Amino acid sequence: MSDSDDKRTVSRRRLLQASAGTAALSAVGSARAADGDRTTDLARRFGRDCPDATIEPDMAHCEGTSTEGCADDHPATVELRSAVDEALETRYPDVDALLEAGYKPYFDTLETGDDSWSHWLNPTFIGDGDLLAPERPEAVLVDNETWRSIGVMFVATRAGAPVEPPAVYGDDGAAADRCSPWHAHTGLPGRFAWWFYLQTYDREFADGDLEFPCRTPCMLHVWTVDHPESVYAHDAPPREDRDVDPADEPTFDTDAVPGEDDLGWDALPEAVVPDELPADLAPVDPSGFDPFGVDLGL
Numbered sequence: 001m002s003d004s005d006d007k008r009t010v011s012r013r014r015l016l017q018a019s020a021g022t023a024a025l026s027a028v029g030s031a032r033a034a035d036g037d038r039t040t041d042l043a044r045r046f047g048r049d050c051p052d053a054t055i056e057p058d059m060a061h062c063e064g065t066s067t068e069g070c071a072d073d074h075p076a077t078v079e080l081r082s083a084v085d086e087a088l089e090t091r092y093p094d095v096d097a098l099l100e101a102g103y104k105p106y107f108d109t110l111e112t113g114d115d116s117w118s119h120w121l122n123p124t125f126i127g128d129g130d131l132l133a134p135e136r137p138e139a140v141l142v143d144n145e146t147w148r149s150i151g152v153m154f155v156a157t158r159a160g161a162p163v164e165p166p167a168v169y170g171d172d173g174a175a176a177d178r179c180s181p182w183h184a185h186t187g188l189p190g191r192f193a194w195w196f197y198l199q200t201y202d203r204e205f206a207d208g209d210l211e212f213p214c215r216t217p218c219m220l221h222v223w224t225v226d227h228p229e230s231v232y233a234h235d236a237p238p239r240e241d242r243d244v245d246p247a248d249e250p251t252f253d254t255d256a257v258p259g260e261d262d263l264g265w266d267a268l269p270e271a272v273v274p275d276e277l278p279a280d281l282a283p284v285d286p287s288g289f290d291p292f293g294v295d296l297g298l
Contacts (some may be wrong), residue, residue, distance in 0.1 A: 052215065077179070194213060
């Protein structure tokens with residue numbers, strides 16, 4: 001992924017050309033580099049110019065948002081969750097249905113914690129301006145053990161650009177009564193996930209330079225399985241709270257079995273697996289210690 005110029009942008013064509021010869025980067029907070037120039041370029045590209053960015057997973061509440069008024073038993077929350085639940089049951093219940101509906105998988109490579117769930121994003125729904133639409137969720141959250149959908153993630157974009165997200169309820173009332181639990185990712189894993197999605201699946205960026213973002217657009221989770229924290233919690237519910245049966249045997253060709261084999265790239269048909277996976281393009285590898293100890297300076 002090295003590039004000798006002073007740009008913080010990188011084209012997919014250049015990535016594909018260079019990926020075969022790139023060295024792996026490793027360890028949260030550091031990067032393995034063959035020389036100082038490559039380290040400087042990585043630091044520039046992945047966030048030195050972003051004052052709020054971190055290498056560790058991190059997020060921030062979006063401007064003007066509030067969670068003070070949010071309650072799982074509020075009528076607006078109950079209505080939204082019920083609508084999401086119906087959409088998942090009737091339209092997007094499992095991986096089979098998601099592939100049929102045009103959703104694209106993303107398995108969070110840079111997250112060092114819970115890898116038992118995954119995001120599936122729909123390029124048609126992202127950026128269509130139809131925000132908080134349960135029947136057209138920008139992303140569906142999938143349990144990797146059962147291959148079942150367990151929630152959605154709304155993304156506040158319009159025509160490809162981040163926009164101010166709407167409140168779930170209480171937009172005209174006092175701040176303490178307002179529920180607008182939108183968050184943006186400022187940590188490298190979340191920013192990389194959004195960059196990877198755009199670079200891989202958004203045709204607008206397929207052949208051009210794409211600036212690595214300082215933060216993601218505003219996002220909002222709605223979980224349809226019980227969650228000990230909140231319907232809107234950022235992290236997935238614990239495994240013991242996901243009371244769902246394994247999905248039926250998929251119609252696509254795979255040796256993996258829902259409920260027996262964890263969902264991952266190797267369980268999916270070749271036609272839906274990108275030429276370059278997140279691990280191939282990732283700026284860091286969180287799996288181990290980096291003996292070079294080169295600080296990215298974020």
